[in-house]
Amino acid sequence: MSILSIGLLYGGSTLLVMFAGMPIAFALGAVATIFMIAFMPSSSVDTITQNVYEEMASITLLSIPLFILKGAAIGRSRAGQDLYGALHAWLHRIPGGLGIANVFACALFAAMAGSSPATCSAIGSAGIPQMRKHGYSGGFAAGIIAAGGTLGILLPPSITMILYAVAAEQSLGRLFLAAIGPALLLVVLFTAYAMWRFRLEYANAKAAYEKSGTHSEILRIDNLSMREKFALLPRVLPFIVLLTGVMIALYGGFATPSETAGLGAVLALALIAIIYSVWTPSDLEPILMSTLRESTMLMLIIGMSLLYSYVMSYLHISQSTAEWIVSLHLSRWILLVTILLMVVVLGFFLPPVSIILMTAPIILPPLRAANFDLIWFGVIMTIVMEMGLIHPPVGLNIFVINNIAPDIPLRDVMWGVLPFVGLMILGVVILCFAPGIATWFPDQVMGAGH
């Protein structure tokens, strides 16, 4: 059988079992195993479990559960609400300041927790009711939180970035640093939109008030004293210290990424015990259980995705597909757009972990041949996958918002997030014209050339 036939059969059967509803981890493992039995020597089938174990027993990959533990500890405490409260106090005098406070709180919380849905849930549960109380429309409030939450897979310690670093054999430290500039760019774009949209909603409310006397809460101006503002800071500072401390440990050369993850988890558990008195077994049980559930699910998908990629590579499917893409001699930008569109479509159905591990062997060689910087591409790909978290039909963050703010109709949430999808596309375009936004910072810290 030709490689083309085997490849089509491999891809087709994967789609079939996945869309039948078989758990992704088992589906990938089962298809890989069947193709090993059918097309590979029997000795390779005998090493199937050894393959999976050796792929999973990478200390870089195994930092993922510890980063999840750190995120769960922070996500299940009141840290999100405190962070949001402090930022609101300091930014509320700026037009749209409440929305901006939510964007900033999402970015900071995402950097501490490393999870998009956790960020949406932690900041949104305090932020959305406050924004609604202050007259923001439901769709606008939901859009800010859903989009802000996506920064969780872009900002370090992003699980998606860890996987990309492993799949693309790129420096994890460099990738983490490369994501900071683009994340700030997105924060600026989201902030600018929040200010513009606030002014629009404010102007409409004012016109309605002048016309019919209908008062909207958006017209009310809060006043907080300096004393009140400073009173909120002590609760937030320890977490900012945790965030910067972990970064210093990693980039100061004191700890490897996995040690950073372990250290971050221990510090996060210590902080929630000291500040929020979360230390009894009954307090810790939900944190540990949710960590374990998420870690197990993710690590099994990762292990089986790596087995799937190994079989794809052994049967020359990935190499042949990559060679075919290169032989098309597409212009580099058409190649990039085509690959990103494929990622968008895959994002309708698959989680980012599977997209990265399954597609990396196919898409990275053509991108390398077209002289794209793979660190830069990792950032671009992550932003595109972020879009998958907020665009229909799957859009996980949309459903998180629907869960924490069920009074906002799903239709309003979807319309509310669409401008942010547009802003992310704009962010990708800006990064294509100015790749230095991603590459400058790692070059400064770690030296140019890699």
Place this chain on the structure above:
Amino acid sequence: MVHGLDTVGTASEAVSVKEDTAGFERFVAPVNYVVTLASSIALVIASFVLSYSVASRYFFHFSTDWQDEFSVFLIVGAVFMSAAAVQARRGHVAIEAFSAMLSRRANRIRLFLVDVASLAFCAFFAWKSWILLHEAIVEGYRTGSTWQPPLWVPYSLMTCGMVLLSIQLILQVATHISRWNKPV
């Protein structure tokens, strides 16, 4: 809380297996609970071991030759051992795009086939893990590091985890069969 994905609801048919397979369930549920508890403690221990690694190297200039591998064993063990408990809650993420388009009867058949296929794969994997474990014990396999711990330790955790997962899937397949003639 999930990093870009969630347990998108194979939960629809899910968990209520109690009345049909009560005896079996009574055995599996406590095992899953104990294993999950031990696994979560393993994760916390791994965090402390890696933190100790940083502190001992930085403050006392000790060499760090065992911490990484010890943490790997703990985390790999935790992941495999708790796979069954996650499956018990239908926590392994799946694509459910077409479930809404199918009738309840068609969905029931689909879920049955999915569980049988999952069971076949996990049982095969458990069997191969057992062979690997046996080999590691007989041949005395060790890792290639300076610490050189025996590989039967993580292999035994992988084998036990996959056996538990297969038992969990048998329970779920049995539940489908016991409900087969009940009205949809």
